[in-house]
Amino acid sequence: MSYINDGAPYLILDFEGVPMVSSSFADETIGKLAERFGPVGFAQRFRLINMNPSVQMLLDRAIASGSQLSSTGMTKFLSGNEGRPVTRRSGRIKR
Template sequence: MDEAFANKHKVTLDFKKIKFISHSFADEIVGIYARAFGTDFIKQNIEVVNANKNVKFMLNAAIRLSIKYGQKLATSKEVNDGNNNQIE
């Protein structure tokens, strides 16, 4: 997927005959991109087809948690100025 996005291509995830995916799998295929680029990127660049309600639930949960975690991480990181002085 990284290569497709780097080349400005969209990605289609086809879940035909897939009944369930784990949260860790969902995080690896959509969550990491939600954290890195946000939900608009997901909506514009990843198409999900043939997903049942269980798969959709897990994908959406991974996105929601990734965004929530990413926001917490961004606000809780200590940033210093290179001289080990924390920037407020």
């Protein structure tokens, strides 16, 4: 949190080589961050990259629960832009 508080634009959480995370880890770390910052603030401050499908599913649930989102897929959004701004033109999302 110190990096974020000290003005870093965002923090990359790299899950390369992580075969599995526990649901309690996902809830107590990623879920709590999503709760603290809200969906937009979380998406602006954190980039989740290199997740396998199992890890992504657990983090999706933790983010949805922590930020009280009604749908899943937040980690796809968070990992898809990898720090590049997302723009929308003519009804299509461009990365």
